[in-house]
Amino acid sequence: MANLVKVPPSLIRLDEPIPYSIYDDKGTLLLMAGFTIQKQSHLDFLLEKGFYYDRRTNPLRPKVRPLIKLEEHDSFDMLDQLKLRLTRLLHNLSRRRGGEYFVAQVEDIALTLMGACAHSNNPALACLHLDFHSSYGIVHHLKTAVLCELIGKKLGIGDAARKTLVQAALTHDLGLIDIQDILDRQTQPMTAQQVERIRSHPADSCRLLEQNGVRDPTWLDTVLHHHERIDGSGYPNQLAEDAIKLPARVLAVADVYSAMIRARPHRKAWRSQDAMRTIMLEEDTKIDWRIVQAMIKAVGMFPPGAIVKLVTGKIGVVKEPTQHIACPIVYSFMRPDGTPMLTPIYRDTSDSQHSVCDIVLFLEYRRYIPLIRGLWRRAPLVPVAVAVGR
Amino acid sequence: MFAWDDSYSVGDTDLDAQHLKIVGILNELYALLQKTTLAPRGEPVQRLFQNLTQHIVSHFAFEEEMLVRVGYPDVLIAQHRKEHDSFIDHIRRFHQALESGDRRALEEMLPYLYGPWLINHICGTDHQYIPYLKAAEH
Numbered sequence: 001m002a003n004l005v006k007v008p009p010s011l012i013r014l015d016e017p018i019p020y021s022i023y024d025d026k027g028t029l030l031l032m033a034g035f036t037i038q039k040q041s042h043l044d045f046l047l048e049k050g051f052y053y054d055r056r057t058n059p060l061r062p063k064v065r066p067l068i069k070l071e072e073h074d075s076f077d078m079l080d081q082l083k084l085r086l087t088r089l090l091h092n093l094s095r096r097r098g099g100e101y102f103v104a105q106v107e108d109i110a111l112t113l114m115g116a117c118a119h120s121n122n123p124a125l126a127c128l129h130l131d132f133h134s135s136y137g138i139v140h141h142l143k144t145a146v147l148c149e150l151i152g153k154k155l156g157i158g159d160a161a162r163k164t165l166v167q168a169a170l171t172h173d174l175g176l177i178d179i180q181d182i183l184d185r186q187t188q189p190m191t192a193q194q195v196e197r198i199r200s201h202p203a204d205s206c207r208l209l210e211q212n213g214v215r216d217p218t219w220l221d222t223v224l225h226h227h228e229r230i231d232g233s234g235y236p237n238q239l240a241e242d243a244i245k246l247p248a249r250v251l252a253v254a255d256v257y258s259a260m261i262r263a264r265p266h267r268k269a270w271r272s273q274d275a276m277r278t279i280m281l282e283e284d285t286k287i288d289w290r291i292v293q294a295m296i297k298a299v300g301m302f303p304p305g306a307i308v309k310l311v312t313g314k315i316g317v318v319k320e321p322t323q324h325i326a327c328p329i330v331y332s333f334m335r336p337d338g339t340p341m342l343t344p345i346y347r348d349t350s351d352s353q354h355s356v357c358d359i360v361l362f363l364e365y366r367r368y369i370p371l372i373r374g375l376w377r378r379a380p381l382v383p384v385a386v387a388v389g390r
Numbered sequence: 391m392f393a394w395d396d397s398y399s400v401g402d403t404d405l406d407a408q409h410l411k412i413v414g415i416l417n418e419l420y421a422l423l424q425k426t427t428l429a430p431r432g433e434p435v436q437r438l439f440q441n442l443t444q445h446i447v448s449h450f451a452f453e454e455e456m457l458v459r460v461g462y463p464d465v466l467i468a469q470h471r472k473e474h475d476s477f478i479d480h481i482r483r484f485h486q487a488l489e490s491g492d493r494r495a496l497e498e499m500l501p502y503l504y505g506p507w508l509i510n511h512i513c514g515t516d517h518q519y520i521p522y523l524k525a526a527e528h
Contacts, residue, residue: 021501028420031505032498042509084464133458342443342478342485367451370474371443377475 004052011053014043020053022046033057076123076376078116082142083134085109086170090137090177093212102212110145110166114159117149122304122320123376129261129305130373132366136184137177140258145169147254147295154294155250161218165247168222171214172251175204202227203236222247226255229286249288253279253295256287261303273301273359302328302356304376307365309358312336315365316347317372324350333372340371392417392504398513402523405456408449409512415442416508420500439485446481450474453516460526462519473515477507 004023012018015038022031030051037043089105092098098105116124128143148169152162173180179197183190190198197204206224214220225239225248232240234252244252260275279292300321302308307317308328313336318328331344347354394413399406419438454474457467480502487495 029498029501031509032501035501035505038510039514042514045509045513080468084468087464133455339440340443340447342439343482366455367448370450370454370471370478371447374475374479 003054003056005055007047007051007053009047012037012043012046014038014040020057023052023054024049025052027052074123074377075116075120076127076373078112078119079124079127079142079146082109082113082116083131083138085112086138086141087135090174093174093208094178099212103214106167106170107163109170110163113142113145113166113170114149114163117146117153121146121150121298125299125303126305126319126373126376129303129362130369132363132369135181136262137173137180140180140262141170141173143258144172144251144254147258147299148250150298151250151254151291151294154298155246155291157246157250161247164216164218165222165250167216168219168226168247169251169254171209171219172205172223172226172255173201174208174223175201175206199235218245218247221245222251224248226251228252230288231285233286250291253287253291257295276301296325300325300328302326302359304328305362307360307362308356309360310347310349311355311357312353314347315360317344317375319375322350327355330354330356331372331375333368334365340368342371344372344375392508400516400520400523402456405449405453405516408445408452409516412442412445412449413508413512415445416500416503423497423500435488439488442481446478450478457519457522460519460522462522466518470515470519473511477511 004027007020007022011020015036017034017036018031019033021029021033024030031046037046085105086109089102089109093102113124124146125143128139128146131139145166148165149162152165157165176183176197179194183194202224206220209220209223222245225234225237225244228234228237228239228244228248229252230241230244230249232238256279257275260278276292276296279287300318302318302321304318304320307315308330310316310330310332312332314332315334316330316332319331321328327348327350330347330349332347333341333344335341349356392413394410398409400409415438419435419442422435422438454467454471457470462470484495484499484502487499
């Protein structure tokens with residue numbers, strides 16, 4: 001205690017590691033040597049309170065290990081950034097600004113998205129699945145685009161053709177973008193005018209794309225025909241069978257699935273299991289089976305980010321699919337009594353003791369998101385000073 | 391011990407109450423760890439840790455939703471989320487230290503919680519969103 005002396009102002013500088021550990025008047029360690037103070041107000045606070053350091057200790061001179069090392073970008077973060085980029089792009093479009101860069105920017109987003117999927121597609125899907133606050137238009141376009149990329153790869157579509165498909169997916173509902181958030185929150189049935197807007201949105205989207213410099217016929221065709229159905233019941237042209245080209249069919253499946261698994265005020269999200277079943281059974285005359293099978297192979301019955309209940313009563317989140325579509329890798333994060341687990345635990349659901357018994361509604365568990373989203377982020381490389389000292 | 395000061399308030403009753411609660415648990419944890427006879431694996435410490443996890447996770451989710459609601463810029467929300475994630479990650483490490491009975495790691499944990507967490511986050515980063523909270527009130 002006797003060796004504790006007051007910290008003189010000259011000792012601590014902003015944005016530089018502090019040379020001594022700092023104590024309060026009772027000798028309680030407050031800040032370890034090496035901690036960096038980044039704000040003038042914090043520095044003022046420390047000096048004003050008159051804290052102490054132990055003058056017997058040697059000041060810390062050499063280079064100090066950073067307390068927190070920033071992670072490298074991974075697919076999860078890349079998708080978070082794409083949400084921002086797509087938001088900005090659509091915002092500019094609605095203000096009729098920056099049209100001359102539109103095509104280049106969509107291409108850029110498509111390439112980044114394909115890169116993220118190539119790096120690791122599960123974090124990309126999880127990032128979109130666990131998002132509950134971005135606007136519907138943004139998440140829906142990105143989710144559809146990721147699904148198109150994954151289905152396209154499974155079907156063996158080449159890189160260049162897939163890029164066009166992804167670009168079409170990123171822009172397929174442009175004609176609805178101004179009312180999409182209203183529709184998303186609306187609890188009443190749609191007005192006649194809104195129904196008309198829905199009917200005309202493939203053509204509206206196409207027109208907007210052309211106005212902003214899109215000349216690629218495949219891109220435009222895919223957007224125009226993403227609501228056609230193979231039994232001829234779709235719109236706008238009631239095309240049937242082979243008259244609908246492959247990219248438009250892929251986009252149709254991805255679009256239906258993405259829309260179904262999102263919660264809306266007037267209806268809860270379909271559980272993805274049910275969504276998949278609906279696509280497979282009820283719509284089997286309307287959409288292409290081969291494509292649905294490719295999608296199941298790519299994302300499994302339980303897509304990454306889906307919240308599931310295990311037979312033990314624990315609640316877990318799907319991290320990634322495995323070879324067995326019904327047995328994904330799950331991390332449990334909540335005990336049956338409702339208490340959260342600080343460290344989610346790996347569960348092999350092919351083991352009958354831990355098998356998945358149900359998909360539960362994501363919105364009810366959204367307060368656990370800060371706990372589980374780290375599962376898809378790369379672990380920080382350098383541990384805190386504390387953990388190194390053992 | 392970290393004493394709460396009214397100047398740390400972010401001006402929202404719910405958020406302040408949650409911050410205060412977390413500070414309270416940290417102080418309690420600190421007091422417990424001061425008792426030299428206490429085994430780190432002991433029941434009271436475990437219970438407090440569970441308590442801390444529950445409050446912190448719910449608080450982060452609550453705060454992030456609030457920020458979206460008041461129109462806090464997306465870029466800043468993303469940064470804010472990162473700080474939350476990094477903090478949970480650290481708590482996790484400390485929990486592992488606790489599980490393995492590493493007393494020293496535990497004793498060094500509080501300066502971290504009090505330092506980067508309380509000083510930089512609650513009293514710093516969290517204060518950046520006050521104008522947005524205020525604007526949303528009107």
